Amino acid sequence: MSSPITEGRRFRAYTTRHLDELLERAGLSGEQRLRARAVATVLPFRTNAYVVDELIDWSAAPDDPMYRLVFPQEDMLPAEDVTALAALLDTDPRGPRLKAAAAAVRRRLNPHPAGQLELNRPTVGDSRLQGIQHKYRETVLFFPQQGQTCHAYCTYCFRWAQFVGDADLKMASNDIDELVRYLGEHPEVTSVLITGGDPMIMGEPVLRRYLTPLLELEQIESIRLGTKALGYWPQRFVTDPDADATLRLFEEVVAAGKNLAVMAHFTHPRELESELVADAVRRIRDTGAIIRTQAPLIRSINDRPELWSGMWRTQHRMGMVPYYMFVERDTGPQDYFAVPLARAFDIFREAYSQVSGLCRTVRGPSMSADPGKVCVDGVAEIGGERVFVLHMIQARDPELVGTPFFAEYDPHAVWLHDLKPAFADRFPFQ
Numbered sequence: 001m002s003s004p005i006t007e008g009r010r011f012r013a014y015t016t017r018h019l020d021e022l023l024e025r026a027g028l029s030g031e032q033r034l035r036a037r038a039v040a041t042v043l044p045f046r047t048n049a050y051v052v053d054e055l056i057d058w059s060a061a062p063d064d065p066m067y068r069l070v071f072p073q074e075d076m077l078p079a080e081d082v083t084a085l086a087a088l089l090d091t092d093p094r095g096p097r098l099k100a101a102a103a104a105v106r107r108r109l110n111p112h113p114a115g116q117l118e119l120n121r122p123t124v125g126d127s128r129l130q131g132i133q134h135k136y137r138e139t140v141l142f143f144p145q146q147g148q149t150c151h152a153y154c155t156y157c158f159r160w161a162q163f164v165g166d167a168d169l170k171m172a173s174n175d176i177d178e179l180v181r182y183l184g185e186h187p188e189v190t191s192v193l194i195t196g197g198d199p200m201i202m203g204e205p206v207l208r209r210y211l212t213p214l215l216e217l218e219q220i221e222s223i224r225l226g227t228k229a230l231g232y233w234p235q236r237f238v239t240d241p242d243a244d245a246t247l248r249l250f251e252e253v254v255a256a257g258k259n260l261a262v263m264a265h266f267t268h269p270r271e272l273e274s275e276l277v278a279d280a281v282r283r284i285r286d287t288g289a290i291i292r293t294q295a296p297l298i299r300s301i302n303d304r305p306e307l308w309s310g311m312w313r314t315q316h317r318m319g320m321v322p323y324y325m326f327v328e329r330d331t332g333p334q335d336y337f338a339v340p341l342a343r344a345f346d347i348f349r350e351a352y353s354q355v356s357g358l359c360r361t362v363r364g365p366s367m368s369a370d371p372g373k374v375c376v377d378g379v380a381e382i383g384g385e386r387v388f389v390l391h392m393i394q395a396r397d398p399e400l401v402g403t404p405f406f407a408e409y410d411p412h413a414v415w416l417h418d419l420k421p422a423f424a425d426r427f428p429f430q
Protein backbone atom coordinates (compact mmCIF):
# COMPACT_ATOMS: atom_id res chain seq x y z
CA MET A 1 0.00 0.00 0.00
CA SER A 2 1.31 3.43 -0.74
CA SER A 3 1.26 5.63 2.23
CA PRO A 4 -0.43 9.00 2.10
CA ILE A 5 2.41 10.40 4.18
CA THR A 6 4.80 11.03 1.33
CA GLU A 7 2.80 10.44 -1.81
CA GLY A 8 2.34 13.65 -3.73
CA ARG A 9 4.45 15.56 -1.26
CA ARG A 10 7.17 17.75 -2.73
CA PHE A 11 10.72 16.67 -2.12
CA ARG A 12 12.34 18.31 0.87
CA ALA A 13 15.72 17.29 2.26
CA TYR A 14 16.36 16.75 5.96
CA THR A 15 19.85 17.97 6.83
CA THR A 16 22.02 18.35 9.94
CA ARG A 17 19.53 20.98 11.14
CA HIS A 18 16.98 18.19 11.62
CA LEU A 19 19.47 15.64 12.87
CA ASP A 20 19.08 15.99 16.62
CA GLU A 21 15.33 15.55 16.42
CA LEU A 22 15.66 12.48 14.23
CA LEU A 23 18.30 10.95 16.50
CA GLU A 24 15.97 11.45 19.41
CA ARG A 25 13.41 9.37 17.56
CA ALA A 26 15.99 6.55 17.45
CA GLY A 27 16.04 6.68 21.25
CA LEU A 28 19.59 8.03 21.63
CA SER A 29 20.61 9.84 24.82
CA GLY A 30 21.83 13.44 24.76
CA GLU A 31 25.47 12.35 24.85
CA GLN A 32 24.92 9.77 22.08
CA ARG A 33 23.19 12.35 19.93
CA LEU A 34 26.04 14.80 20.39
CA ARG A 35 28.56 12.13 19.32
CA ALA A 36 26.50 11.16 16.27
CA ARG A 37 26.21 14.83 15.32
CA ALA A 38 29.99 15.13 15.75
CA VAL A 39 30.38 12.44 13.07
CA ALA A 40 28.07 14.47 10.83
CA THR A 41 30.52 17.39 10.95
CA VAL A 42 32.90 15.14 8.99
CA LEU A 43 30.69 12.90 6.87
CA PRO A 44 27.74 14.35 4.97
CA PHE A 45 24.19 13.76 6.22
CA ARG A 46 21.02 14.21 4.19
CA THR A 47 17.78 12.31 4.10
CA ASN A 48 14.09 12.89 3.39
CA ALA A 49 10.56 12.10 4.53
CA TYR A 50 10.22 8.98 2.36
CA VAL A 51 13.37 7.39 3.80
CA VAL A 52 12.40 8.41 7.33
CA ASP A 53 8.73 7.43 7.17
CA GLU A 54 8.72 4.49 4.74
CA LEU A 55 12.10 2.77 4.85
CA ILE A 56 13.38 2.98 8.42
CA ASP A 57 11.99 0.66 11.07
CA TRP A 58 12.23 3.04 14.01
CA SER A 59 11.38 0.32 16.53
CA ALA A 60 14.67 -1.35 15.52
CA ALA A 61 16.78 1.84 15.30
CA PRO A 62 19.71 2.42 15.73
CA ASP A 63 20.42 -1.17 14.61
CA ASP A 64 17.95 -1.11 11.74
CA PRO A 65 19.87 -1.51 8.44
CA MET A 66 17.95 1.32 6.74
CA TYR A 67 18.76 3.57 9.69
CA ARG A 68 22.42 2.59 9.43
CA LEU A 69 22.29 3.32 5.73
CA VAL A 70 21.65 7.03 6.24
CA PHE A 71 22.39 8.08 9.84
CA PRO A 72 25.84 8.91 11.22
CA GLN A 73 27.03 6.55 13.95
CA GLU A 74 29.64 7.45 16.47
CA ASP A 75 31.84 4.41 15.86
CA MET A 76 32.33 5.35 12.20
CA LEU A 77 35.27 7.51 13.28
CA PRO A 78 38.07 7.00 15.82
CA ALA A 79 36.70 7.60 19.34
CA GLU A 80 39.27 10.32 20.15
CA ASP A 81 38.26 12.25 17.03
CA VAL A 82 34.59 12.01 17.96
CA THR A 83 35.32 13.18 21.50
CA ALA A 84 37.28 16.21 20.27
CA LEU A 85 34.66 17.12 17.66
CA ALA A 86 31.81 16.63 20.14
CA ALA A 87 33.47 19.00 22.63
CA LEU A 88 33.82 21.69 19.97
CA LEU A 89 30.31 21.12 18.69
CA ASP A 90 29.01 21.51 22.23
CA THR A 91 30.95 24.65 23.12
CA ASP A 92 31.58 26.52 19.87
CA PRO A 93 29.53 25.00 17.04
CA ARG A 94 30.04 27.93 14.68
CA GLY A 95 33.68 28.59 15.43
CA PRO A 96 36.58 28.01 13.03
CA ARG A 97 38.12 25.33 15.25
CA LEU A 98 35.31 22.85 14.62
CA LYS A 99 35.59 23.38 10.88
CA ALA A 100 39.35 22.90 10.95
CA ALA A 101 39.11 19.79 13.14
CA ALA A 102 36.49 18.24 10.87
CA ALA A 103 38.61 18.98 7.79
CA ALA A 104 41.62 17.33 9.42
CA VAL A 105 39.64 14.15 10.17
CA ARG A 106 38.34 14.13 6.59
CA ARG A 107 41.82 14.26 5.12
CA ARG A 108 42.69 11.05 6.98
CA LEU A 109 39.77 9.18 5.36
CA ASN A 110 41.29 8.86 1.86
CA PRO A 111 38.68 11.19 0.39
CA HIS A 112 39.70 10.52 -3.23
CA PRO A 113 40.08 6.81 -3.87
CA ALA A 114 41.49 5.76 -7.23
CA GLY A 115 42.82 9.27 -7.89
CA GLN A 116 39.33 10.59 -8.60
CA LEU A 117 40.36 14.22 -8.88
CA GLU A 118 43.23 14.02 -11.32
CA LEU A 119 43.42 10.58 -12.88
CA ASN A 120 41.16 9.73 -15.79
CA ARG A 121 40.40 13.38 -16.40
CA PRO A 122 40.94 13.90 -20.06
CA THR A 123 42.35 17.02 -21.62
CA VAL A 124 41.48 18.97 -24.72
CA GLY A 125 44.47 21.04 -25.77
CA ASP A 126 46.02 22.25 -22.52
CA SER A 127 42.95 22.29 -20.40
CA ARG A 128 41.96 19.45 -18.15
CA LEU A 129 38.26 18.84 -18.59
CA GLN A 130 36.16 19.36 -15.53
CA GLY A 131 33.47 16.78 -14.81
CA ILE A 132 34.50 14.20 -17.38
CA GLN A 133 36.28 10.91 -16.68
CA HIS A 134 37.41 8.61 -19.45
CA LYS A 135 38.56 5.49 -17.67
CA TYR A 136 37.61 2.71 -20.04
CA ARG A 137 37.92 2.89 -23.82
CA GLU A 138 34.18 2.63 -24.58
CA THR A 139 32.83 4.50 -21.57
CA VAL A 140 32.92 8.11 -20.44
CA LEU A 141 31.58 9.33 -17.12
CA PHE A 142 29.98 12.76 -16.95
CA PHE A 143 29.23 14.62 -13.71
CA PRO A 144 26.65 17.38 -14.34
CA GLN A 145 27.01 20.31 -12.00
CA GLN A 146 23.34 20.36 -10.99
CA GLY A 147 23.48 16.65 -10.17
CA GLN A 148 26.01 16.88 -7.36
CA THR A 149 23.71 15.83 -4.56
CA CYS A 150 21.27 12.98 -3.87
CA HIS A 151 17.78 12.58 -2.43
CA ALA A 152 19.55 11.12 0.61
CA TYR A 153 23.18 10.25 1.36
CA CYS A 154 24.39 6.75 2.11
CA THR A 155 26.75 6.56 5.06
CA TYR A 156 29.10 4.34 3.03
CA CYS A 157 29.21 6.51 -0.11
CA PHE A 158 32.59 6.52 -1.87
CA ARG A 159 31.83 9.97 -3.29
CA TRP A 160 31.13 11.43 0.15
CA ALA A 161 33.92 14.01 -0.21
CA GLN A 162 31.98 15.73 -2.98
CA PHE A 163 29.12 16.49 -0.62
CA VAL A 164 30.86 18.24 2.24
CA GLY A 165 30.97 21.67 0.64
CA ASP A 166 34.73 21.84 0.27
CA ALA A 167 35.02 23.61 -3.10
CA ASP A 168 38.29 22.08 -4.21
CA LEU A 169 36.93 18.60 -3.62
CA LYS A 170 34.30 19.02 -6.27
CA MET A 171 34.48 17.87 -9.85
CA ALA A 172 31.56 18.69 -12.05
CA SER A 173 30.68 20.32 -15.33
CA ASN A 174 27.80 22.34 -16.66
CA ASP A 175 29.22 22.28 -20.17
CA ILE A 176 27.63 19.55 -22.25
CA ASP A 177 29.16 21.10 -25.40
CA GLU A 178 32.58 20.32 -24.03
CA LEU A 179 31.57 16.66 -23.64
CA VAL A 180 30.17 16.62 -27.17
CA ARG A 181 33.45 18.09 -28.51
CA TYR A 182 35.42 15.50 -26.60
CA LEU A 183 33.28 12.66 -27.95
CA GLY A 184 33.80 14.02 -31.46
CA GLU A 185 37.52 13.51 -30.97
CA HIS A 186 36.97 10.06 -29.47
CA PRO A 187 34.80 7.96 -31.77
CA GLU A 188 35.72 4.86 -29.71
CA VAL A 189 33.38 6.02 -26.93
CA THR A 190 29.98 4.33 -27.26
CA SER A 191 28.56 4.72 -23.76
CA VAL A 192 28.05 7.85 -21.65
CA LEU A 193 27.39 7.31 -17.95
CA ILE A 194 25.80 10.31 -16.31
CA THR A 195 26.46 10.20 -12.62
CA GLY A 196 27.04 12.46 -9.64
CA GLY A 197 25.71 12.73 -6.98
CA ASP A 198 22.53 11.58 -8.57
CA PRO A 199 21.46 12.97 -11.96
CA MET A 200 17.81 12.31 -11.05
CA ILE A 201 18.05 15.12 -8.52
CA MET A 202 17.92 17.41 -11.57
CA GLY A 203 14.57 18.57 -12.80
CA GLU A 204 13.44 17.50 -16.27
CA PRO A 205 14.38 20.75 -18.09
CA VAL A 206 17.98 20.55 -16.84
CA LEU A 207 18.26 16.82 -17.49
CA ARG A 208 16.92 17.43 -20.99
CA ARG A 209 19.59 20.05 -21.64
CA TYR A 210 22.26 17.46 -20.89
CA LEU A 211 20.70 14.53 -22.74
CA THR A 212 19.44 16.09 -25.97
CA PRO A 213 22.85 16.87 -27.54
CA LEU A 214 23.91 13.26 -27.01
CA LEU A 215 20.98 11.98 -29.06
CA GLU A 216 22.47 13.52 -32.20
CA LEU A 217 25.68 11.52 -31.86
CA GLU A 218 25.67 8.41 -34.03
CA GLN A 219 28.56 6.84 -32.08
CA ILE A 220 26.64 6.76 -28.79
CA GLU A 221 24.92 3.41 -28.27
CA SER A 222 23.92 3.79 -24.65
CA ILE A 223 23.25 6.49 -22.10
CA ARG A 224 23.26 5.46 -18.47
CA LEU A 225 21.83 7.34 -15.52
CA GLY A 226 23.40 6.28 -12.23
CA THR A 227 20.76 6.84 -9.56
CA LYS A 228 19.45 5.92 -6.14
CA ALA A 229 16.18 7.76 -6.67
CA LEU A 230 14.21 4.50 -7.02
CA GLY A 231 15.35 3.57 -3.52
CA TYR A 232 15.27 6.98 -1.87
CA TRP A 233 12.63 9.00 -3.71
CA PRO A 234 10.57 6.92 -6.18
CA GLN A 235 8.15 9.86 -6.36
CA ARG A 236 10.67 11.27 -8.85
CA PHE A 237 9.11 8.98 -11.46
CA VAL A 238 5.50 8.90 -10.22
CA THR A 239 4.10 11.95 -8.45
CA ASP A 240 6.75 14.70 -8.68
CA PRO A 241 5.60 17.65 -10.82
CA ASP A 242 8.05 16.74 -13.59
CA ALA A 243 7.64 12.95 -13.38
CA ASP A 244 5.61 12.68 -16.58
CA ALA A 245 7.91 15.03 -18.49
CA THR A 246 10.90 12.98 -17.35
CA LEU A 247 9.33 9.79 -18.65
CA ARG A 248 8.64 11.50 -21.99
CA LEU A 249 12.31 12.48 -22.12
CA PHE A 250 13.24 8.83 -21.52
CA GLU A 251 10.97 7.86 -24.43
CA GLU A 252 12.74 10.37 -26.67
CA VAL A 253 16.13 8.88 -25.80
CA VAL A 254 14.86 5.42 -26.70
CA ALA A 255 13.19 6.73 -29.87
CA ALA A 256 16.55 8.22 -30.90
CA GLY A 257 17.86 4.66 -31.04
CA LYS A 258 19.87 4.72 -27.81
CA ASN A 259 19.82 2.15 -25.07
CA LEU A 260 18.75 4.12 -22.00
CA ALA A 261 19.96 2.32 -18.89
CA VAL A 262 18.80 3.42 -15.47
CA MET A 263 21.58 2.12 -13.22
CA ALA A 264 19.58 1.78 -10.03
CA HIS A 265 21.33 1.53 -6.69
CA PHE A 266 19.44 -0.74 -4.27
CA THR A 267 21.20 -1.61 -1.04
CA HIS A 268 18.59 -3.61 0.84
CA PRO A 269 15.43 -5.56 -0.07
CA ARG A 270 13.29 -3.17 1.95
CA GLU A 271 13.90 -0.52 -0.68
CA LEU A 272 11.90 -2.65 -3.13
CA GLU A 273 8.81 -3.07 -0.99
CA SER A 274 6.71 0.06 -1.40
CA GLU A 275 3.93 0.38 -3.96
CA LEU A 276 5.58 3.61 -5.10
CA VAL A 277 8.72 1.74 -6.17
CA ALA A 278 6.63 -0.78 -8.09
CA ASP A 279 4.83 2.09 -9.85
CA ALA A 280 8.09 3.88 -10.62
CA VAL A 281 9.67 0.73 -12.06
CA ARG A 282 6.62 0.03 -14.21
CA ARG A 283 6.54 3.58 -15.52
CA ILE A 284 10.26 3.65 -16.35
CA ARG A 285 10.05 0.28 -18.10
CA ASP A 286 7.08 1.51 -20.12
CA THR A 287 9.37 4.13 -21.70
CA GLY A 288 11.62 1.41 -23.13
CA ALA A 289 14.43 2.17 -20.69
CA ILE A 290 16.16 -0.77 -19.02
CA ILE A 291 16.77 -0.76 -15.28
CA ARG A 292 19.96 -2.46 -14.14
CA THR A 293 20.67 -2.81 -10.44
CA GLN A 294 23.84 -2.55 -8.41
CA ALA A 295 25.08 -1.94 -4.86
CA PRO A 296 28.10 -2.44 -2.67
CA LEU A 297 28.27 -5.17 -0.05
CA ILE A 298 28.25 -3.40 3.31
CA ARG A 299 28.93 -4.90 6.72
CA SER A 300 25.95 -4.66 9.08
CA ILE A 301 23.65 -3.45 6.29
CA ASN A 302 23.48 -6.17 3.63
CA ASP A 303 26.19 -8.74 4.43
CA ARG A 304 23.96 -11.81 4.30
CA PRO A 305 23.49 -13.98 1.19
CA GLU A 306 19.72 -14.24 1.55
CA LEU A 307 19.39 -10.44 1.39
CA TRP A 308 21.17 -10.44 -1.97
CA SER A 309 19.34 -13.42 -3.44
CA GLY A 310 16.09 -11.86 -2.22
CA MET A 311 16.96 -8.53 -3.85
CA TRP A 312 17.96 -10.13 -7.13
CA ARG A 313 14.82 -12.25 -7.29
CA THR A 314 12.49 -9.36 -6.50
CA GLN A 315 14.28 -7.08 -8.95
CA HIS A 316 14.10 -9.76 -11.63
CA ARG A 317 10.40 -10.31 -11.03
CA MET A 318 9.83 -6.55 -11.33
CA GLY A 319 11.61 -6.56 -14.69
CA MET A 320 14.96 -5.17 -13.58
CA VAL A 321 18.32 -6.72 -14.45
CA PRO A 322 20.83 -7.46 -11.64
CA TYR A 323 24.20 -6.03 -12.72
CA TYR A 324 26.95 -5.65 -10.09
CA MET A 325 27.73 -6.50 -6.48
CA PHE A 326 30.55 -4.13 -5.53
CA VAL A 327 33.14 -4.33 -2.80
CA GLU A 328 33.04 -1.25 -0.56
CA ARG A 329 35.75 1.16 -1.68
CA ASP A 330 38.81 2.20 0.29
CA THR A 331 37.52 5.53 1.51
CA GLY A 332 35.49 7.10 4.32
CA PRO A 333 34.57 4.88 7.27
CA GLN A 334 35.86 1.81 5.44
CA ASP A 335 36.96 -0.07 8.58
CA TYR A 336 33.42 0.21 9.74
CA PHE A 337 31.72 -1.13 6.62
CA ALA A 338 34.30 -3.34 4.91
CA VAL A 339 33.62 -7.03 4.32
CA PRO A 340 36.77 -9.12 3.72
CA LEU A 341 37.11 -10.31 0.10
CA ALA A 342 36.98 -13.98 1.13
CA ARG A 343 33.71 -13.42 2.98
CA ALA A 344 32.39 -11.24 0.16
CA PHE A 345 33.00 -14.05 -2.29
CA ASP A 346 31.19 -16.56 -0.02
CA ILE A 347 28.18 -14.25 0.24
CA PHE A 348 28.13 -13.69 -3.52
CA ARG A 349 28.49 -17.40 -4.33
CA GLU A 350 25.81 -18.48 -1.91
CA ALA A 351 23.37 -15.81 -3.11
CA TYR A 352 24.15 -16.57 -6.76
CA SER A 353 23.51 -20.27 -6.14
CA GLN A 354 20.00 -19.47 -4.88
CA VAL A 355 18.67 -17.72 -7.98
CA SER A 356 17.62 -18.84 -11.42
CA GLY A 357 19.85 -18.40 -14.42
CA LEU A 358 17.90 -15.31 -15.43
CA CYS A 359 19.18 -13.46 -12.33
CA ARG A 360 22.76 -14.56 -12.96
CA THR A 361 23.39 -11.49 -15.07
CA VAL A 362 24.88 -10.14 -11.86
CA ARG A 363 28.67 -10.04 -11.47
CA GLY A 364 30.85 -9.66 -8.43
CA PRO A 365 32.14 -9.20 -5.92
CA SER A 366 33.82 -6.49 -7.95
CA MET A 367 36.37 -3.89 -6.84
CA SER A 368 36.29 -0.68 -8.84
CA ALA A 369 39.94 0.20 -8.35
CA ASP A 370 42.55 2.35 -10.05
CA PRO A 371 43.52 -0.15 -12.80
CA GLY A 372 39.94 -1.20 -13.44
CA LYS A 373 37.25 -3.51 -12.10
CA VAL A 374 38.68 -6.58 -10.44
CA CYS A 375 36.31 -9.49 -9.78
CA VAL A 376 36.92 -12.14 -7.14
CA ASP A 377 36.08 -15.42 -8.91
CA GLY A 378 36.83 -17.69 -5.99
CA VAL A 379 39.35 -19.38 -3.75
CA ALA A 380 41.30 -22.35 -5.11
CA GLU A 381 44.11 -24.64 -4.06
CA ILE A 382 46.76 -24.72 -6.79
CA GLY A 383 50.02 -26.63 -6.38
CA GLY A 384 49.37 -26.85 -2.64
CA GLU A 385 48.90 -23.08 -2.34
CA ARG A 386 45.66 -21.41 -1.39
CA VAL A 387 44.93 -18.50 -3.71
CA PHE A 388 42.28 -16.04 -4.77
CA VAL A 389 41.29 -16.41 -8.42
CA LEU A 390 40.60 -13.00 -9.96
CA HIS A 391 39.90 -11.42 -13.30
CA MET A 392 39.41 -7.94 -14.64
CA ILE A 393 35.87 -7.09 -15.75
CA GLN A 394 37.07 -3.70 -16.94
CA ALA A 395 40.56 -2.31 -17.40
CA ARG A 396 42.16 0.87 -18.61
CA ASP A 397 44.15 -1.47 -20.85
CA PRO A 398 41.54 -3.54 -22.74
CA GLU A 399 44.14 -6.29 -23.30
CA LEU A 400 43.85 -7.22 -19.64
CA VAL A 401 40.09 -7.78 -19.60
CA GLY A 402 39.01 -11.34 -18.90
CA THR A 403 42.40 -12.88 -18.16
CA PRO A 404 42.52 -14.86 -14.91
CA PHE A 405 45.23 -14.10 -12.35
CA PHE A 406 45.99 -15.09 -8.78
CA ALA A 407 46.68 -13.59 -5.37
CA GLU A 408 47.81 -15.16 -2.11
CA TYR A 409 44.81 -16.10 -0.01
CA ASP A 410 44.36 -13.72 2.90
CA PRO A 411 41.18 -14.00 4.94
CA HIS A 412 41.58 -10.41 6.18
CA ALA A 413 42.21 -8.68 2.84
CA VAL A 414 39.47 -6.15 2.13
CA TRP A 415 40.78 -4.35 -0.97
CA LEU A 416 43.10 -4.79 -3.93
CA HIS A 417 45.99 -3.10 -2.15
CA ASP A 418 45.90 -5.78 0.54
CA LEU A 419 46.61 -8.54 -2.01
CA LYS A 420 49.97 -10.03 -3.01
CA PRO A 421 50.42 -11.72 -6.39
CA ALA A 422 50.70 -15.53 -6.43
CA PHE A 423 52.76 -17.48 -9.02
CA ALA A 424 54.06 -14.15 -10.36
CA ASP A 425 56.08 -11.10 -9.27
CA ARG A 426 53.30 -8.73 -10.01
CA PHE A 427 49.70 -8.44 -11.08
CA PRO A 428 48.94 -8.13 -14.82
CA PHE A 429 47.97 -4.48 -14.37
CA GLN A 430 51.24 -3.57 -12.61
Ligand SMILES: *Cc1c(COP(=O)(O)O)cnc(C)c1O
Binds near residue numbers: 136139141393394
Ligand atom coordinates in the same frame (compact mmCIF):
# COMPACT_ATOMS: atom_id res chain seq x y z
C1 LIG B 1 31.89 0.20 -13.22
C2 LIG B 1 32.43 1.44 -13.74
C3 LIG B 1 32.05 1.90 -14.98
C4 LIG B 1 31.09 1.15 -15.85
O1 LIG B 1 31.69 -0.06 -16.24
P1 LIG B 1 30.82 -1.17 -16.95
O2 LIG B 1 31.57 -2.43 -16.72
O3 LIG B 1 30.71 -0.77 -18.36
O4 LIG B 1 29.51 -1.19 -16.25
C5 LIG B 1 32.61 3.07 -15.42
N1 LIG B 1 33.49 3.76 -14.68
C6 LIG B 1 33.89 3.35 -13.48
C7 LIG B 1 34.89 4.16 -12.71
C8 LIG B 1 33.38 2.17 -12.96
O5 LIG B 1 33.77 1.75 -11.76
